[in-house]
Amino acid sequence: MLPALTMLITLAVASGFIGALSGLGGGMFIVPVLVILAHVPMQVAVGASLMSVVATSAGASVAFVRDGWTNLRVAIVLECATVTGALVGAYMAGMISAPLLELLFAVVMLQSAYFSLRKRDTDSIPSSDKLCRRLGLGGSIPDEAGRPSRYGVRNLPGGAALMLAAGVMSGLLGIGSGALKVIAMDQVMHLPLKVSSATSNFMIGVTAGAGAIVFLARGDVAPMIAAPVALGVTIGAVAGSKLLPYARVPWLRAGFAGILLIVAAEMGWRAMSGV
Amino acid sequence: MMSSNFANVMTANLKSIPMSSMPASGDEEDRILRVWTPMLLRSVLAISVTLTSAGIVEAVLHWPLGHAGAPIADLGRTGVDHLPWRAFLEAAVRGDATATATLGLMALTLVPLVRVAFCLLLFLKQRNRIFAAFTAYVLAGLTIGIMLGRIG
Numbered sequence: 442m443l444p445a446l447t448m449l450i451t452l453a454v455a456s457g458f459i460g461a462l463s464g465l466g467g468g469m470f471i472v473p474v475l476v477i478l479a480h481v482p483m484q485v486a487v488g489a490s491l492m493s494v495v496a497t498s499a500g501a502s503v504a505f506v507r508d509g510w511t512n513l514r515v516a517i518v519l520e521c522a523t524v525t526g527a528l529v530g531a532y533m534a535g536m537i538s539a540p541l542l543e544l545l546f547a548v549v550m551l552q553s554a555y556f557s558l559r560k561r562d563t564d565s566i567p568s569s570d571k572l573c574r575r576l577g578l579g580g581s582i583p584d585e586a587g588r589p590s591r592y593g594v595r596n597l598p599g600g601a602a603l604m605l606a607a608g609v610m611s612g613l614l615g616i617g618s619g620a621l622k623v624i625a626m627d628q629v630m631h632l633p634l635k636v637s638s639a640t641s642n643f644m645i646g647v648t649a650g651a652g653a654i655v656f657l658a659r660g661d662v663a664p665m666i667a668a669p670v671a672l673g674v675t676i677g678a679v680a681g682s683k684l685l686p687y688a689r690v691p692w693l694r695a696g697f698a699g700i701l702l703i704v705a706a707e708m709g710w711r712a713m714s715g716v
Numbered sequence: 717m718m719s720s721n722f723a724n725v726m727t728a729n730l731k732s733i734p735m736s737s738m739p740a741s742g743d744e745e746d747r748i749l750r751v752w753t754p755m756l757l758r759s760v761l762a763i764s765v766t767l768t769s770a771g772i773v774e775a776v777l778h779w780p781l782g783h784a785g786a787p788i789a790d791l792g793r794t795g796v797d798h799l800p801w802r803a804f805l806e807a808a809v810r811g812d813a814t815a816t817a818t819l820g821l822m823a824l825t826l827v828p829l830v831r832v833a834f835c836l837l838l839f840l841k842q843r844n845r846i847f848a849a850f851t852a853y854v855l856a857g858l859t860i861g862i863m864l865g866r867i868g
Contacts, residue, residue: 446776492821499761499827517835517850524857532864576846643831647854650828654861657818657825664817665775668768671824 449666450673452478457497457677462685463697465553466645467674468494468616472546473704477711481666483539483546488656489667490615491531491649493674498617498646510639512580512632515594519625522601523648526608531655534613540712546614547709554701556620566631569593573630582633592633600630612652617645753834760830764823771817778813829858 452474453467460467468490475486534542569579573594584590603625607618619641626637656662807815832855839848 446772492824495824495827496761496764499757499824513835513838514847517832517839517847517854520832520854521850521857524854528857528861528864531861647828647832647858650825651858651861653821654825654858655864657821658862658864662818662821664771664814664821667821668772668817671821672765672768672772 446665446669449479450669453493453670453673454677454680457493457674457679458681459677459697459700460674461678461681463694465697465701466494466617466619467497467678468614468649469550469553469701470704471670471674472615473550473708475666475670476543477704477707481663483542484534484656484661485663485666487534487542487613487615488653488662489670491611491653491656492662492667492671494611494615494617494649495646495653496671496675497678498642498649510582510635511643512578512594512636512640513643514576514580515578515626515630515632516640516643518576518578518597519600519604519622520644520647522604523608523611523622523644524651526605526610527612527648527651528608528655530609530612530614531652532612533609534652534656535659535661537613542614543708544712547705547712549610549614549616550701550705550708553620554698554705556624566593566595567591570595570597572597580636582636592636594630594632596629596631600625603629608648608651611645611648612655615649615652617649619645753831756830756834757827760823760826764820764827767820767823768817769820771813771815771820774811774816775813829855832858 453471456470456474457467460470463469471493472483472486472490475481475489476483481489537545568574570593573579576597578594578597579592581589581591603621607621607625610616610621611618622641622644623637626632626640627634630637632640653662804815804818808819832851836848836851836855839851
């Protein structure tokens, strides 16, 4: 049992490390690692990945909330859509066949690889649209001189629709869907980059938590796989984030996007050939 | 009729919200967000890490070493599948590795619940009914997950 456990923790630490360096999250790597290398059933791999996303997000979000970058109102409003999607996705994961889940995962990996290479929109807007203004979703962040600078929020329905999709993907595939969440807030709702990243991180744990609860209650979380994976991915993610300031991020992102493409092809092939 | 009354109430509430973002209650909001929330999150996380680590250590100490080629997938064949709650807690107290690790994982799922519960507390203190309702919906969703899992 010890060799298997050691291998599992090693794979989990590596996945968390790569996930943090690439900005794609540990879930994107641990699921294919468990399925392809460790021959774990897809549903069990998804359950383990959800637990690891909750664990990783739990530690990170403490800092973000404390530092004031998280827009709690935006997070809660959008979380209504994301949690709904996550519950639907997690419920459906119990009914969908493993090959179809693997195929869906391969498609999502391709999408994540594309979004990770795309240039991020760095422009924020000074004022909100009518609905967002009435809900008081705007906020303020310090500018370069340290003075508070107000930002606006727009297109809440568009952002909510994307969040619903992100939630379904999270519950179905065991990933945080952080990339989709950041795009929804960054480019659809025009939040400043740092606010959208911090708010997304706050939301990822709640979304994954919704899916994890369904998986746990259904008995699809194998404790002796999920527990080492959650610990290992968290350790790897912390190590990766410490190294990130010294890393050449654009090169890393390109490299990991390439890895994602290869793994997506493998997952897709497995799904099509019923391996 | 009920739906149009609800729509009227929602519209009236929206109109009563000032144009600027909602006034923070200053020190109290700060204390909830920057002191109590991180403190409680860290405590729950520490409990979860302790229990899951204890479960792993118990498994290593009490389970057979197995041959060198033992597959990882075999680890997934163990579980406390649908034990009644009492039997499950008794197993964890006895030091059953799987039950202890499962308890740790359950504690981990409390982290997002606690996070959202504190947001609800914050909005209730601000007397912000709209956002309290949004937060209550999220909290209800997290709780419904347990029932969904049982019937799924």
